[in-house]
Amino acid sequence: MSSSDGAEVMSIATPINLVLLSLFVVTVYFQLRPKTPATLPRSPPPVVFRVFTPTTLLEFNGQDEKPVYLAVRGRVFDVTPGRNFYGPGGPYENFAGRDASRGLAHQSFDLEMLTEDLKGPLDDLKDLDADQLENLQGWEERFLEKYLVVGKLVAEGDPEAPKS
Amino acid sequence: MDSNKSLLESLDAVIADAFADWNIYSTLITGGMVAFLVWSFVTSRDPDIHPFLLARQSTAFPVRKSGESAPYRSLETPHGFPLRSGLNVKDPGAPKWTTGRKGDLRDVWRAAVRGALDDEGKLTGKQGKIYTVLGRKAVEHSLDQVTQEINVIGRFLQEAKTKTMAVCLTDSMELLAAIFAGAFYGFKVVLIPHNLKAQDLSTLLQRAQADTLIAEAGALDLSLVAKNNRQLSQVVWVAKVGSRHMDWTEVPADVKGSLDVTVWHDLVDEKRDLAGLEVPSWDASSPSPSVTTVWPSASGVGEFIEFQPENLVAAIAGLLYSLPRNQRFHSNDLVLSIDSMSRSYPLCQIMAAIFAGASVALNSVAGEGVDFALATVGVSPTVIIASSRTMSQYHDKFMEPHSGIISSIARWLQVRNLEAGVMPSHGLFSQLANIGPTAELSLDKLRLLCISHRADADPQDRLTCGQLTDLRIFTGARVVYALTGPGVAGAISQTNVYDYRRFLGPNHFGAPLSSVEVLLTDIPSDEKFEGKITVSGPAVISGTVILPARGHIRDDHTLELVA
Numbered sequence: 001m002s003s004s005d006g007a008e009v010m011s012i013a014t015p016i017n018l019v020l021l022s023l024f025v026v027t028v029y030f031q032l033r034p035k036t037p038a039t040l041p042r043s044p045p046p047v048v049f050r051v052f053t054p055t056t057l058l059e060f061n062g063q064d065e066k067p068v069y070l071a072v073r074g075r076v077f078d079v080t081p082g083r084n085f086y087g088p089g090g091p092y093e094n095f096a097g098r099d100a101s102r103g104l105a106h107q108s109f110d111l112e113m114l115t116e117d118l119k120g121p122l123d124d125l126k127d128l129d130a131d132q133l134e135n136l137q138g139w140e141e142r143f144l145e146k147y148l149v150v151g152k153l154v155a156e157g158d159p160e161a162p163k164s
Numbered sequence: 165m166d167s168n169k170s171l172l173e174s175l176d177a178v179i180a181d182a183f184a185d186w187n188i189y190s191t192l193i194t195g196g197m198v199a200f201l202v203w204s205f206v207t208s209r210d211p212d213i214h215p216f217l218l219a220r221q222s223t224a225f226p227v228r229k230s231g232e233s234a235p236y237r238s239l240e241t242p243h244g245f246p247l248r249s250g251l252n253v254k255d256p257g258a259p260k261w262t263t264g265r266k267g268d269l270r271d272v273w274r275a276a277v278r279g280a281l282d283d284e285g286k287l288t289g290k291q292g293k294i295y296t297v298l299g300r301k302a303v304e305h306s307l308d309q310v311t312q313e314i315n316v317i318g319r320f321l322q323e324a325k326t327k328t329m330a331v332c333l334t335d336s337m338e339l340l341a342a343i344f345a346g347a348f349y350g351f352k353v354v355l356i357p358h359n360l361k362a363q364d365l366s367t368l369l370q371r372a373q374a375d376t377l378i379a380e381a382g383a384l385d386l387s388l389v390a391k392n393n394r395q396l397s398q399v400v401w402v403a404k405v406g407s408r409h410m411d412w413t414e415v416p417a418d419v420k421g422s423l424d425v426t427v428w429h430d431l432v433d434e435k436r437d438l439a440g441l442e443v444p445s446w447d448a449s450s451p452s453p454s455v456t457t458v459w460p461s462a463s464g465v466g467e468f469i470e471f472q473p474e475n476l477v478a479a480i481a482g483l484l485y486s487l488p489r490n491q492r493f494h495s496n497d498l499v500l501s502i503d504s505m506s507r508s509y510p511l512c513q514i515m516a517a518i519f520a521g522a523s524v525a526l527n528s529v530a531g532e533g534v535d536f537a538l539a540t541v542g543v544s545p546t547v548i549i550a551s552s553r554t555m556s557q558y559h560d561k562f563m564e565p566h567s568g569i570i571s572s573i574a575r576w577l578q579v580r581n582l583e584a585g586v587m588p589s590h591g592l593f594s595q596l597a598n599i600g601p602t603a604e605l606s607l608d609k610l611r612l613l614c615i616s617h618r619a620d621a622d623p624q625d626r627l628t629c630g631q632l633t634d635l636r637i638f639t640g641a642r643v644v645y646a647l648t649g650p651g652v653a654g655a656i657s658q659t660n661v662y663d664y665r666r667f668l669g670p671n672h673f674g675a676p677l678s679s680v681e682v683l684l685t686d687i688p689s690d691e692k693f694e695g696k697i698t699v700s701g702p703a704v705i706s707g708t709v710i711l712p713a714r715g716h717i718r719d720d721h722t723l724e725l726v727a
Contacts, residue, residue: 014185020193027197031204035583037665038215042719046234047227048690148227 050151052076053161054099054118057153061097062087069150071099073136074122076151077143099153101125105136119156211585213488213662221660222675222721233684233693233717240485240678248485248678249702250477251519255448268452268473269347272480272519273314274443277307280495280521290495292518295525296336297500297542302525303405305337308441313341315439316432317400318349321376324398324424330374332356332365332384335505335526338402338428340514342378343505347452347473348444351376354456354468355506358383359531364465366392372456372468376400381407381427387416390423402428457508459650462620469508471653471705476512478702479654482679484516491612491642491661493520493547498609500525500545502534502554509616509646512654513549522547533557544606552617552645553625555635563634571638578637582664587642610641612661617673619649619656619697619713623727626670633666647673647723651709652699656680657723672724679703682723684715693717694726 052069057076060069067080068087079086079096086092092100094109103113105128115123128136154160217239225243228234241247250266253275258264265271279291294305321329329351333339339355346353354372356365358380366389369377373395381401390396401412412427452473458466484492493499499517503510505526517524525543527534532551536558540548578588613635617626632643642662646655659674676682680703684695697715700708714726 011187012189014182014187014190016182016185017187017189017193019182020190020197024193024197024200028200031200032580038219039719040216040219043220043224044226046224049227049229150227 047078047148047150049149051160051162052151052153053156053158054115054122054153055156056162057099058097058118062093068096070095070097071101071153072104072140072143073101073125074153075140075143075149076153077147078150079143079147081147099123101136102128104139105132107135122153122155208584209586211662212587213585213660215585218660218663218665218720220721221663224717224721228683231685231687232698233687233695235681235683236676236717236721236723237681238486238676238678247681247701248478248481249474251481265448266474267477269344269455269476269515270443270446270452271477272515273311273344273347276518276521277311277443288495290521292495292521292523294337294340295498295523295543297525297527297539299528300542302542303337310337310341310344311441311443312436312439313338313428313432314345314348315442315444316435317341317428318345318444319439320426320431320435321345321351321398321400322349324376326351326376326398328352328354328372328374329376329378330354330356330369330372332358332360332377332379333402334358334380334528335501335530336402336528337526338378339505340524340526343455346455348446350453352453352456355458355511357458357460357504357506357531360465362388365389367465368458368468369393369396378402378428380404381410381412386425387418390416390419394422397422397424399423399425400428400431401425455511457506457511460618467650469650469705471508475653475703475705476515478679479508479512479652479677480516480519482677482703483512483654483658484520486658486677487612487644487661493517493522495521497522497546498525498543499523499547499549500527500540500543501549502527502530502536502539503549503551503616504531507532507551507616507648508653509614509648509655510549513614517547537562541606544609546609547612547614548610548641549614549616551625552615552621552627555613555615556625556627556631559627559631559634563638575634575637579633579666582633582636583666585662585664587662587664588637588640607639607641610639613639613641613643614646615643616646616648616655619647619711619725623670623725626725628669629666629671632671633664636664645671645673647725649697649699649709649711649713651705651711652680653703653705654679656682656697656699656711659722670724670727672718672720672722674722676723677703682715684717685710697723 057069057071060067062068062083067078068083069076070079070086084090086096092109094111095103098114102123103109106113222236222238223242224234224236237243251271252264253267253271254264276292280288282288291307294310295302329346331339331342331353343353354374356368362385365384370393375395376398377396378400381403403412408429413425415423415425454470454472456468456470459469460466493516499522501510501514505511505514514524525545527539529539533553536554581588635643644658644661646658648655655677657673657676680699680701683698684693685698687693687695694716695714697711697713716724716726718724
């Protein structure tokens with residue numbers, strides 16, 4: 001009787017041993033299992049460079065969470081990072097979605113600085129004096145440093161303009 | 165309350181029962197588990213590089229043109245900063261804060277002769293060496309000796325009014341000396357692969373309008389070549405050591421008078437004392453001539469790619485700095501090239517090694533498809549430069565069939581290491597892994613394998629992730645895998661040296677080098693970024709080149725070829 005008891009005690013197939021064994025197997029598996037390489041979330045897709053006319057640029061004025069674009073001498077800048085200034089409610093909000101060249105040159109945010117006729121030719125800025133041109137140059141350089149050029153502004157009917 | 169108590173009690177009873185069965189086996193199992201945990205804790209190491217740096221390996225510009233992908237750049241040279249365009253050579257005496265010159269091949273040689281610098285930029289007085297490997301034998305040349313030969317050949321050809329020199333040699337010290345002679349003494353160098361038929365060689369010489377030819381004595385039919393190349397006026401034979409006693413100066417009868425034939429070693433013997441050991445001095449603003457290589461084409465003999473010195477130094481710097489600091493070439497390295505120097509990737513890597521003050525071994529059998537095992541005997545290199553064809557053939561013919569059970573187990577363990585981002589060290593396990601496949605090789609010191617793949621090469625030669633993993637494990641060396649294309653000096657892109665990740669299928673080609681910018685043109689839709697690989701930057705011959713090969717940018721911002 002006692003000898004058979006002793007054999008039972010020394011058996012490997014006891015519940016505690018099974019638990020321990022399976023624990024061992026799980027540890028080994030977690031240490032040696034094939035690992036998948038780390039991944040980062042996909043970056044936002046790049047913006048497509050496009051050709052705008054004053055009419056198509058108009059919608060990018062920051063309303064309804066849209067990006068804020070403005071044009072300086074034919075270059076369209078994405079100024080969304082500066083939404084507080086250029087977006088709705090900001091001091092420069094009149095420029096959003098518009099050609100801002102003349103306004104920046106005159107250091108003025110007034111509505112009369114904007115080209116009224118969206119279908120007409122672009123503002124050629126011929127009447128600016130040297131100071132104003134220098135002003136504009138300064139703004140342009142700052143924009144190039146800070147913001148992305150996402151497009152080009154052409155007049156309605158320009159051969160480059162996209163057909164609507 | 166009662167049921168709660170009884171539940172707890174019964175649970176207690178079960179646990180007590182279970183522990184009552186505790187015996188010697190339980191102790192053994194627990195001991196084993198603890199030992200395993202301690203072992204894996206002790207042997208675990210930080211990955212060689214942060215995994216997030218591999219998860220996004222290049223930067224994309226946030227704006228793209230319609231029909232194109234965004235331009236991608238190396239993390240070293242972000243958008244808005246200039247691409248790497250030169251070696252940043254600082255002349256002695258120049259103020260410390262000034263930026264260095266871009267430099268050219270002359271600066272590469274001068275840097276080598278000056279010797280390696282230590283971390284603080286002081287001279288260590290340690291010079292590299294040049295070896296020519298002939299079969300099992302390696303011939304050693306000191307840099308002074310090579311400088312002397314550069315001077316002898318350069319002055320001789322300068323006096324002979326050479327403008328364009330074609331060099332058709334196996335990889336050797338003479339080939340290297342000829343390239344530098346061209347840079348120092350102002351003639352264009354055209355590197356022509358050495359195993360061409362006489363007819364093809366003659367066509368290439370004609371197209372290059374070469375007036376001087378340096379070739380191996382006895383390796384080609386001079387009368388055929390001379391007949392089709394009336395502009396050819398100088399031939400310099402390079403005779404092997406065993407055949408130097410012969411008279412090679414004989415000229416075929418029909419071109420006698422218009423053609424001068426000399427022998428390299430005779431010239432060197434004769435003028436050695438006049439030439440001197442000094443590296444010729446030059447005006448830093450004087451341009452150095454171009455180096456032309458031949459890009460093989462499926463039909464015909466190939467096309468010439470003329471690299472300006474700016475392209476070459478940009479590529480050399482790009483390759484040099486694509487490796488992290490402690491993996492870069494340094495003065496203790498012996499860099500063996502078993503891929504022909506007439507191809508731009510090995511050429512630029514060798515130049516990078518010379519610039520860094522490393523020793524260089526050139527193999528006379530070097531080429532795109534060579535026997536890896538045979539080509540690496542003779543020296544014990546720390547870095548090997550090879551082509552994808554060589555490596556895939558070696559893997560298929562030797563590595564795979566010769567791995568037995570022991571090396572398979574060791575391989576399995578080492579793959580775990582690689583997956584954790586750790587390079588297995590040259591230890592007991594790697595010795596085990598090496599038992600079968602690489603036993604015959606003399607690769608004890610090998611630390612880096614640089615493999616290049618031509619964008620238009622046979623897709624069969626493209627290496628898979630599995631093959632690269634095998635190469636890492638069985639040679640014990642890290643691997644970089646580069647994509648090369650016509651018109652781009654050095655490489656377009658190269659894998660990160662710490663990127664051991666495994667995927668299915670062919671491996672990717674890593675991120676663009678810091679000397680180029682890569683974008684895909686002619687993409688079919690806005691969702692799928694797959695198109696013609698377009699490369700621009702200072703390492704590209706005409707600024708921008710569009711390759712015929714189509715590529716794809718993966719989610720980790722690495723470039724891969726589309727089948």
